[in-house]
Amino acid sequence: MNHQIAIAGSDVAFACHGGESVLDAALRSGIELPYSCRKGVCGNCAGRVEQGEVAGIGNAAIRNETCAPDQVLFCLCAPQGDLTIAPSSWHRIDPGARKRFTAKVFRNQLAAPDVSVLQLRLPAGQRAKFQAGQYLQLAVGDGSTRSYSMANPPHESDGLTLHIRHVPGGAFSARVPSLQPGETIELELPFGAVALDPDSTRPIVFVAGGTGFAPVKSILDDMAKKKVQRPITLIWGARKAEGIYLRAAVAKWQKQWPDFRFIAALSEETEAAPEAGAFAGRVDEALVEHCPRLEDAELYGCGSPGMVSAVRNVAEKRCGLDPKRFHADVFVDGPASGPPPSGTA
Numbered sequence: 447m448n449h450q451i452a453i454a455g456s457d458v459a460f461a462c463h464g465g466e467s468v469l470d471a472a473l474r475s476g477i478e479l480p481y482s483c484r485k486g487v488c489g490n491c492a493g494r495v496e497q498g499e500v501a502g503i504g505n506a507a508i509r510n511e512t513c514a515p516d517q518v519l520f521c522l523c524a525p526q527g528d529l530t531i532a533p534s535s536w537h538r539i540d541p542g543a544r545k546r547f548t549a550k551v552f553r554n555q556l557a558a559p560d561v562s563v564l565q566l567r568l569p570a571g572q573r574a575k576f577q578a579g580q581y582l583q584l585a586v587g588d589g590s591t592r593s594y595s596m597a598n599p600p601h602e603s604d605g606l607t608l609h610i611r612h613v614p615g616g617a618f619s620a621r622v623p624s625l626q627p628g629e630t631i632e633l634e635l636p637f638g639a640v641a642l643d644p645d646s647t648r649p650i651v652f653v654a655g656g657t658g659f660a661p662v663k664s665i666l667d668d669m670a671k672k673k674v675q676r677p678i679t680l681i682w683g684a685r686k687a688e689g690i691y692l693r694a695a696v697a698k699w700q701k702q703w704p705d706f707r708f709i710a711a712l713s714e715e716t717e718a719a720p721e722a723g724a725f726a727g728r729v730d731e732a733l734v735e736h737c738p739r740l741e742d743a744e745l746y747g748c749g750s751p752g753m754v755s756a757v758r759n760v761a762e763k764r765c766g767l768d769p770k771r772f773h774a775d776v777f778v779d780g781p782a783s784g785p786p787p788s789g790t791a
């Protein structure tokens with residue numbers, strides 16, 4: 447059964463089909479609400495229901511620890527009647543902007559012992575349109591899909607670069623080291639609504655765990671291209687120094703922005719200073735040590751659910767970050783969720 451969903455304080459309304467989440471109905475109708483994982487983990491889609499009732503799809507919990515008491519997760523709830531909602535932000539998008547491509551492996555390099563940098567090329571003449579920080583979904587072959595963040599900036603639009611950690615036994619990632627140039631991959635993009643304010647001049651802190659560096663690289667390369675000037679700190683965590691796999695990119699940013707701060711947080715190192723610019727400990731500990739005052743800052747945390755949650759916790763409780771300026775990009779594992787693929791290239 448269809449229900450109408452209105453956005454408070456606007457003349458925008460859209461229909462929600464039976465079984466559809468509030469978020470999917472909005473996206474299908476060309477209204478973008480903030481979102482990332484679509485699995486109820488990142489909390490980016492949290493917003494208020496001003497009128498009407500919602501219920502969790504398949505009995506899913508409609509709140510998590512990132513929600514304020516009056517908020518629900520729009521990715522997991524369905525209307526029980528007509529609704530008026532107050533998302534944290536929204537804007538109109540072209541609902542047909544998402545495209546499917548058959549991409550070819552161009553280059554596949556081992557960047558760290560368990561990380562491949564996979565470069566894909568699109569068919570001649572085709573271009574991928576996305577924003578820095580967004581992700582794609584690729585077909586695994588068993589009917590399911592997996593999500594991967596673009597690591598290249600949007601202006602390099604004839605290809606896609608992915609940083610993929612090999613998960614032992616993983617249906618897709620464990621196969622990645624053996625992918626050969628010329629092999630094809632079916633994919634669709636873009637997904638995710640990047641909440642970073644392009645016009646902000648606030649200090650920005652990126653905290654990445656492992657391949658959580660991928661979207662950060664896309665965002666920083668995009669900022670470099672646009673000659674954005676704002677104080678930038680990057681804290682990148684790995685177990686050991688070999689997990690910090692693209693130092694050349696970091697060196698380039700340090701050259702472009704002389705006061706760019708880089709801290710490699712190495713959780714399995716016990717020495718106080720295992721190498722120049724490194725911190726012996728986890729990324730959340732490095733954040734408290736190197737960025738104790740975040741009242742004016744914006745923070746982008748990307749990696750595993752546990753890492754992002756630990757960073758959010760210390761950033762807000764110990765460093766004074768305004769929760770509205772915490773942007774989460776959470777690599778929740780398993781098949782991607784969401785509606786079936788939309789338009790084609």
Ligand SMILES: Cc1cc2nc3c(=O)[nH]c(=O)nc-3n(C[C@H](O)[C@H](O)[C@H](O)COP(=O)(O)OP(=O)(O)OC[C@H]3O[C@@H](n4cnc5c(N)ncnc54)[C@H](O)[C@@H]3O)c2cc1C
Nearest residue numbers: 593594595609610611616617618619657660777778779780
């Ligand atoms: C928005 C988004 C963006 C993402 N971007 C990236 C990216 O840029 N790079 C990247 O490497 N990954 C990324 N991921 C994770 C990725 O989508 C896959 O979940 C991951 O690669 C595992 O897929 P798989 O098919 O190899 O393993 P699966 O077959 O899905 O899982 C196999 C087994 O391993 C477990 N498992 C899966 N992942 C992990 C893990 N990380 N740690 C421990 N156990 C695990 C599963 O629970 C399962 O038991 C992203 C996820 C999301 C939601």
